[in-house]
Amino acid sequence: MKYSKIAATLVASSLAFGASSASADILDVHMSIPKDLTFLADSAKLMDESLRNMSGGDVGLQLYGSGELVPAGEILENVSSGAIPAGWSFLGQWGGKVPVAQIGATPFGAGPEALAAWLHVGGGLEIVQRGFDDLNVKVLACHITAPEPGGWFNKEINSIEDFSGLKMRMAGVGARVLNEFGASAQYLPASEIYLALERGRIDATEFSLPIIDKDFGFNQIAKFQYYPGWHQPGSVDVLMINMDVWNGMSAGEQAMYEAACQVSLAWTLQYAPAAQTPQIEVFEEGGTIVKSFPDEVLAELRVATERVLNAEAEKDALYGEAYHSMKAFVASSGRWTGLQTIPAE
Structure with a gap:
């Protein structure tokens, strides 16, 4: 993975977020995919690297692959209940429980760049978040997958x-x-x-x-x-955090998560086409x-x-x-x- 330079640029940002906590705050994240899966898991690893760079190692992600501790199909309900603090998955996986999640992969819909723009500039993520509010889950859109083969x-x-x-x-x-x-x-x-x-x-x-x-x-x-x-034509993977866990973070920690999420999303847009x-x-x-x-x-x-x-x-x-x-x-x-x-x- 050739993203270490991207993550390293965030080291300078750590002062802006006041990263100097006395003890590590590492978030357990349970993934719906194998944690070593090419590209799909790499963005989660980059987010972890970015968080650690920004915080001097005090904030990061502990990634668990599909089925290591929680079955892939049970991640959302466990994040919702607080049984686990966070999960990482394809947004559309939860369309049966949260209908708006189906927007994460729309046939003949938005391509990667347009999907990212709609989510983060066009108000899309705010609409999606409303579908998860009743489940007590915070959603961060951190990965965009390029068009897949038919x-x-x-x-x-x-x-x-x-x-x-x-x-x-x-x-x-x-x-x-x-x-x-x-x-x-x-x-x-x-x-x-x-x-x-x-x-x-x-x-x-x-x-x-x-x-x-x-x-x-x-x-x-x-x-x-x-x-x-x-x-x-474009799909989104998300980091889902139990809302009580999210609200328990400082404003600086939340800002680091949002910034690291954007770094991962940008990397997915850059990496996928030429590969x-x-x-x-x-x-x-x-x-x-x-x-x-x-x-x-x-x-x-x-x-x-x-x-x-x-x-x-x-x-x-x-x-x-x-x-x-x-x-x-x-x-x-x-x-x-x-x-x-x-x-x-």
Whole structure:
């Protein structure tokens, strides 16, 4: 991980936050992923490094990987109750309990930069926080994942009908969109995906970026990798802190957490794009066939996505507020982006 220089620049900031506590204040953080997972866990490690640099070692994170002490699916309820002080996970993982959390990965939604901007400048995080207030949980958005591949498949997708009968691992709203076309898409924990593919329980899967997918060996058992990642053009991982723990921190400590969170988020935006192409080329050298979904398929998926998202917005007012807020923010910033786009040669 090449982020030590970024974190080191925060040492000078420690005086501004008054970091000189007499004893260490290390926060136990239980992750929904393995703590050594490429990129996804690296941002949490960077946040820990940043906190320790700012505080002279007095403030930091003690990271525990998925299942070490708390099952991944039980992190939120344990943070809420105070059984554990903090957790780190994909925001969309909690969409079943906190509907607004589904905004953490919106099909055909905001890309990485726009998602980060909406969360931290466009009021998005404040809306999300309201969904967690009743659970007594403070949410910090500290990681943005770049667009993921559209998935690993063992057959070609030439028309929307090819999704009919397809058994696929997919998380979030994207799964409900595919099910509109006769697929059987459902969430599976990362640890179960490879065996499910190998044994034919599923025919296809999406998980994460190429540099992360390689660690799971999906290219060994799936022939095709499809793009673009329509289901998740940008997604957010969060640090969740029990609100009593958060309120018990000094203003200086809270400021350090917020600053270190921003450093981690910035690093994810910087690191991810350039790292993917070399890994895609490695996949291709090993026999993977990289393809793009036909335009007609993407058009059908977009129409179905709009239908599913509008239905979700009608079911939950707070999710609806978040969805329409993000949509308006992307449309507004999108005009600026369009005006500044230089045509390709």
